[in-house]
Amino acid sequence: MIRSLLPEEYPELLKEINDPPKQLRYEGELPRSDNKLLAVVGSRKYSSYGREVCETLIMGLSDAPVTIVSGLALGIDSVAHRSALRAGLQTIAIPGSGLDRKVLHPHSHVGLAGEIIENGGGIMSEYDDLMPAGVWAFPKRNRIMAGMCHATIIIEAERRSGTLITSRLATEYNREVGAIPGPLNSPTSDGPHMLIRLGAALIRDHNDVRELLGLKRTDEHPTLLDLDDLSEDEKKFIKLLDKPCPRDELVRKSKLETSTASATLSLLEIKGLITEELGLVRKTF
Numbered sequence: 001m002i003r004s005l006l007p008e009e010y011p012e013l014l015k016e017i018n019d020p021p022k023q024l025r026y027e028g029e030l031p032r033s034d035n036k037l038l039a040v041v042g043s044r045k046y047s048s049y050g051r052e053v054c055e056t057l058i059m060g061l062s063d064a065p066v067t068i069v070s071g072l073a074l075g076i077d078s079v080a081h082r083s084a085l086r087a088g089l090q091t092i093a094i095p096g097s098g099l100d101r102k103v104l105h106p107h108s109h110v111g112l113a114g115e116i117i118e119n120g121g122g123i124m125s126e127y128d129d130l131m132p133a134g135v136w137a138f139p140k141r142n143r144i145m146a147g148m149c150h151a152t153i154i155i156e157a158e159r160r161s162g163t164l165i166t167s168r169l170a171t172e173y174n175r176e177v178g179a180i181p182g183p184l185n186s187p188t189s190d191g192p193h194m195l196i197r198l199g200a201a202l203i204r205d206h207n208d209v210r211e212l213l214g215l216k217r218t219d220e221h222p223t224l225l226d227l228d229d230l231s232e233d234e235k236k237f238i239k240l241l242d243k244p245c246p247r248d249e250l251v252r253k254s255k256l257e258t259s260t261a262s263a264t265l266s267l268l269e270i271k272g273l274i275t276e277e278l279g280l281v282r283k284t285f
Contacts, residue, residue, distance in 0.1 A: 028122030042076030060206025105133035157191030
C-alpha cells in the first residue's frame with residue numbers, strides 16, 4: 001500500500017540536502033537502518049561488459065550490509081535492481097513518476113517494482129501517485145538518489161549523459177562517487193573516465209565499493225571462483241596466462257578483436273583473477 005512517509009521516516013542523509021522533497025510517497029519496507037545506501041546508475045544503452053560488471057560488483061556485496069538504490073529505468077538501473085534481488089540485497093527504486101501502477105515509469109518495469117517490494121525493498125517518489133513521468137522529473141529524481149545515499153557509482157555513461165547529473169549532485173552533497181573504467185573505444189566509457197580524471201574513485205571490484213562505503217575489505221580472505229562459470233573468452237585468457245605476459249602480446253595471442261579482448265581483460269581484473277604490474281599481466285591464483 002502506498003503511503004506518505006513521516007518526516008522522521010525520511011532517509012537520514014536526505015534530510016541534510018539543501019532542497020529536500022516536500023513529500024515522499026512510499027510502498028514497501030524502508031531502507032534498513034544499519035545499511036549503507038549505494039546508488040548504482042548508468043547508461044540505458046548498456047553493453048554486455050557493463051551488464052556483467054554491474055552483476056559481478058553487486059553479487060560481491062551479497063554478504064554486506066548494503067541497500068542498492070537506483071531509478072527503475074531501462075538499462076543499468078534495472079540490471080542493478082535485478083542483481084540486488086539475486087544477491088539477496090535490499091533494493092529501493094526511485095522512478096521519475098508517481099507510484100500508481102497506471103503511471104509507473106517505465107510501464108514495462110511494473111513487474112520488477114512488484115518483485116522489489118515482495119523481497120523486502122521499496123519504491124519511493126516525491127510526486128503525487130498519479131503523476132506521469134516527464135523529462136523535467138528525472139533530474140529532480142536524481143537529487144533524491146544522490147542525497148539519500150552514502151555513495152554513488154557510475155557504470156557506463158556518455159559524456160553528456162543524464163547519469164552524470166547524479167554524480168555531480170552526489171559531489172555537491174559531499175557524498176562519495178566512484179566510477180567503473182571501460183574499454184577506451186566505447187563512447188559509454190567517456191563519462192566514467194572523465195569522472196575518474198576529476199577525482200572520482202576508481203572502482204575495479206566489490207572491495208573497492210566496500211571501501212567507498214567505509215566497510216571492511218575482504219581481500220584478506222578471497223573467495224575461490226568457479227572457473228567453469230567464466231565465458232569462453234575469459235577462459236582463453238586464463239589458459240594463455242600460464243606465464244605472465246605483456247598485454248599487447250596477450251591480445252595478439254587471443255586472436256580476439258581488440259575491443260573484445262580489452263573488455264574481457266577488464267572483467268577478469270574486476271573479478272580479481274588477473275592483475276597488471278610492471279607491464280605484465282599475470283593470474284592472481
